[in-house]
Amino acid sequence: MINILLIAFTISLIYIAMANRLITYIRIIVFQGLILFGVAFIELIEINPANLIFVLLETIIIKAVAIPYFLRYILERNKITREQEPYVSNFVSVVVVTLIILGSFFLTYTVHETHIRKLFFIVALSALFTGLYIIITRRKIITHVLGYLVIENGVFVLSLAVGSTMPMIVNTGILLDIFVSVILLGIFADKIGDVFEEQDVEQLRSLKD
Amino acid sequence: MVGVYLSGALLIGVLLYLLKNHVANVILILAFIILQWTLTIYEYANLNSTQLVYFTPDALAVIFLFVLSIVSVPAFYHSFVYFTKHPYKPREQGMFYAAMVILNASLSAAYLSNHLGITWVFVELTTLSASALIYHRRSKLTLEGTWKYIFICSISITLVFIGILFTTVAVQQAGIKDLFYPVLSLNASKLDDFWLKLSFLFIFTGFTAKAGLVPMYTAGIDAKDKAPYPAGAMLASVVMNVGFIGIFRYYEITSHSSIFEWTNKILMISGILSIFVATVYMMRVKNIKRIMAYSGVEHMGIVMLGMAAGGIGYYAAILHLILHSFAKPALFFQFGQIYRTYGSKSIYDVGDYFKYNINGAIVLLLAYFVITAMPPSGLFISEFLVFRSVFEAGELWILILVVVLLTFIIWALGKNFFKMLFINPVKDYPEKRESIPFTESISQYILLILVICIGLIPPGRLVELIHAAISTLPD
Numbered sequence: 097m098i099n100i101l102l103i104a105f106t107i108s109l110i111y112i113a114m115a116n117r118l119i120t121y122i123r124i125i126v127f128q129g130l131i132l133f134g135v136a137f138i139e140l141i142e143i144n145p146a147n148l149i150f151v152l153l154e155t156i157i158i159k160a161v162a163i164p165y166f167l168r169y170i171l172e173r174n175k176i177t178r179e180q181e182p183y184v185s186n187f188v189s190v191v192v193v194t195l196i197i198l199g200s201f202f203l204t205y206t207v208h209e210t211h212i213r214k215l216f217f218i219v220a221l222s223a224l225f226t227g228l229y230i231i232i233t234r235r236k237i238i239t240h241v242l243g244y245l246v247i248e249n250g251v252f253v254l255s256l257a258v259g260s261t262m263p264m265i266v267n268t269g270i271l272l273d274i275f276v277s278v279i280l281l282g283i284f285a286d287k288i289g290d291v292f293e294e295q296d297v298e299q300l301r302s303l304k305d
Numbered sequence: 306m307v308g309v310y311l312s313g314a315l316l317i318g319v320l321l322y323l324l325k326n327h328v329a330n331v332i333l334i335l336a337f338i339i340l341q342w343t344l345t346i347y348e349y350a351n352l353n354s355t356q357l358v359y360f361t362p363d364a365l366a367v368i369f370l371f372v373l374s375i376v377s378v379p380a381f382y383h384s385f386v387y388f389t390k391h392p393y394k395p396r397e398q399g400m401f402y403a404a405m406v407i408l409n410a411s412l413s414a415a416y417l418s419n420h421l422g423i424t425w426v427f428v429e430l431t432t433l434s435a436s437a438l439i440y441h442r443r444s445k446l447t448l449e450g451t452w453k454y455i456f457i458c459s460i461s462i463t464l465v466f467i468g469i470l471f472t473t474v475a476v477q478q479a480g481i482k483d484l485f486y487p488v489l490s491l492n493a494s495k496l497d498d499f500w501l502k503l504s505f506l507f508i509f510t511g512f513t514a515k516a517g518l519v520p521m522y523t524a525g526i527d528a529k530d531k532a533p534y535p536a537g538a539m540l541a542s543v544v545m546n547v548g549f550i551g552i553f554r555y556y557e558i559t560s561h562s563s564i565f566e567w568t569n570k571i572l573m574i575s576g577i578l579s580i581f582v583a584t585v586y587m588m589r590v591k592n593i594k595r596i597m598a599y600s601g602v603e604h605m606g607i608v609m610l611g612m613a614a615g616g617i618g619y620y621a622a623i624l625h626l627i628l629h630s631f632a633k634p635a636l637f638f639q640f641g642q643i644y645r646t647y648g649s650k651s652i653y654d655v656g657d658y659f660k661y662n663i664n665g666a667i668v669l670l671l672a673y674f675v676i677t678a679m680p681p682s683g684l685f686i687s688e689f690l691v692f693r694s695v696f697e698a699g700e701l702w703i704l705i706l707v708v709v710l711l712t713f714i715i716w717a718l719g720k721n722f723f724k725m726l727f728i729n730p731v732k733d734y735p736e737k738r739e740s741i742p743f744t745e746s747i748s749q750y751i752l753l754i755l756v757i758c759i760g761l762i763p764p765g766r767l768v769e770l771i772h773a774a775i776s777t778l779p780d
Contacts, residue, residue, distance in 0.1 A: 207499070212474055224467075237452070244459060251466055258473045263483070265359075269426035270466070276433055277459050284440075284452050291445055300449045303527045305590045 098138050102219045105131045105253070106197060109226045112246065113189040116179060118171055121242045122164045128249050129160025139256050147264055154271050155252075163245065163275075166282050170238065174289030181235040181296075189233065196225045216257030223250025237288055237295045241281045248274060306351075307360045307417060310344040313337075314410035322403040325395035330402055334381050337406050344413060345374045361419040361487075364773035368623065369416045369550060372630045373543045375755075377409050379748035383535040383638050386745055390645060397441065401533070404437035408539060415547050421469050421484040424551055425462070428515060431547060432458040438536035439528050450531035457524035461514035465551070468507030475500035486554050490777065493561035502564050508555050509571060516548025517598075517605050519578040529598040530650075534641035537594060538634035541601050546626060549608065556612065560778050569613045576609030577703060584710045587717045591652045593643070596721060597636050600676060603714055604629045604684075610707065611691035618694030619775040624763070625687035628756045632675045632684065635752040639668050642741050647730070652721050656730030664746040666726055671753050673722040677715045683760015 108124050108131070115121055133155040140148050170176075182189065200221035204214050227247030231240050285295065292299040317337045321330060348362035348370060355361045362370070384405065388398055408431055415427035432455065440451040472484065479495040481488060493501075514521035525545075529537045559568045583603035590596050604625065611622035640650070642665045647655050659666040678684035695704045759767065 254470050258470050266422035273429040303449050
């Protein structure tokens with residue numbers, strides 16, 4: 097079961113690479129949030145109930161509902177055009193993301209390590225690099241926030257892969273911080289939409305030496 | 306005490322945001338400064354006693370707490386001055402003060418933390434509160450600066466988190482349960498080299514965004530330029546220390562393992578590259594605040610060289626950080642006055658400063674000698690000790706390269722500072738504005754004199770604390 101979920105997660109990464117419309121991106125984020133909910137549920141069923149409920153709520157409420165809803169609100173409020181306007185064609189993106197996934201496979205299998213779960217590790221690395229790739233190749237600011245969310249999801253999978261030893265209070269702090277930083281990124285993306293004509297990184301070029 | 310402090314700071318922050326009243330602001334800020342100093346003195350009195358499980362005031366934390374408490378007083382004072390000269394809506398003022406208080410509190414907690422995860426949480430909080438400060442003026446440019454700052458810092462802090470996760474892998478192999486620094490240092494030799502190297506790379510790269518080192522230094526430059534000057538002073542001094550403390554704690558862990566040589570190489574490379582980048586930019590940048598931001602990159606590079614060289618270099622690195630944290634705010638406060646006089650931060654528009662503000666001009670002249678580490682300055686002592694450690698480590702070519710680069714920096718700074726002080730502005734003189742009273746320059750004098758005095762006659766207790774801070778590192 098867990099393998100199916102993780103593979104579905106990886107497929108969603110390829111889908112992100114070829115999706116054209118921003119709303120599709122947000123749907124993919126919702127989908128990934130739901131998958132992470134499932135993975136966390138199966139993985140963490142044995143930890144203490146308070147911790148489990150917290151992680152499950154975090155994945156379902158924050159990752160799958162609150163953040164996507166908020167991003168969608170920003171999309172509508174700023175009348176952001178539907179296309180995500182990449183610097184490279186979608187075909188190239190699909191090829192690159194596929195290469196990223198293949199690379200993660202090779203990388204993981206060169207590490208001889210018994211303490212980590214290989215599949216988790218592959219998926220996490222792929223998500224990290226896909227997120228970075230999205231940030232680099234997309235022009236819209238809102239897409240950068242979405243890329244950051246993909247990275248964040250990758251880190252979540254990674255933390256499941258290594259089996260976090262962090263106590264509850266630390267986890268709470270980390271999750272809250274991530275949530276606040278995403279909200280802040282969203283708020284500022286919103287402001288950029290108000291101040292500049294277009295939500296485009298090309299507009300953010302005046303601070304330089 | 307840490308619990309009281311954090312909840313007190315949170316309460317004061319919320320009240321500052323809610324009460325939009327000048328008198329209330331003053332009272333609350335005074336209350337916070339008293340709270341900050343109480344914490345500092347309490348932690349100094351209770352050195353090395355763990356509180357609330359996750360906070361231990363070790364020597365380094367106490368040193369940085371004192372630096373923070375000293376710098377925050379003039380920073381708040383200059384915030385008041387800033388708001389009397391540039392009136393903003395009460396809501397924006399409240400937001401600014403609240404963000405300053407939260408920044409102070411999260412910095413203090415990050416210094417004191419003895420757990421990898423807790424440090425992470427509070428360093429992330431500094432990013433969030435600093436972004437409110439940078440965005441304060443709500444213009445297009447501040448928006449751009451804030452966006453870049455949050456984005457780069459968020460990515461960097463994610464890198465730190467990945468580093469922590471890799472540490473977890475190593476820790477589980479060694480059969481340890483948690484991520485407290487003392488536990489990690491104690492068991493460092495048991496940790497797997499591969500994972501330790503990987504996590505050091507991630508954690509180091511992540512914290513460079515705060516510390517202002519190559520590769521992630523870019524975020525800080527725009528932030529220091531765009532934030533109002535009291536906030537810029539904080540970002541250029543105490544916030545850089547928090548990045549350093551993050552790197553230092555992990556460096557201390559690796560110093561007990563077999564990858565120590567390798568970590569030193571990483572620090573050395575990053576240090577040299579930082580000095581190089583700073584030199585290149587300082588020669589051509591024309592915005593005084595940005596020049597000083599790059600000067601911070603240079604000084605952090607020197608600190609890293611000292612750390613990498615070892616020996617007397619550790620002592621020199623910590624001393625250099627302390628002195629730098631006093632010198633840089635003095636300059637930023639002075640730039641606030643320059644901006645009031647000329648309405649510009651460009652070297653071209655500023656000139657003949659002696660004619661407008663003689664006290665400020667003397668501060669600037671003194672600050673030039675202090676920041677370029679010319680002899681009366683304490684930074685001269687620490688920089689000299691860093692060079693000595695590099696020489697003793699046998700890295701003669703690196704030493705020569707760094708000294709040549711520093712000569713360029715002294716030339717670049719001298720050209721710009723003396724232009725501001727003695728040569729006419731390129732455009733017309735600004736019409737005579739309000740004269741700036743001497744009282745507003747006192748804090749700068751005190752900070753600069755502190756730099757000179759601590760360098761020449763370091764207090765015995767301070768030397769003891771620095772030696773205690775580096776006592777766990779190998780010779």
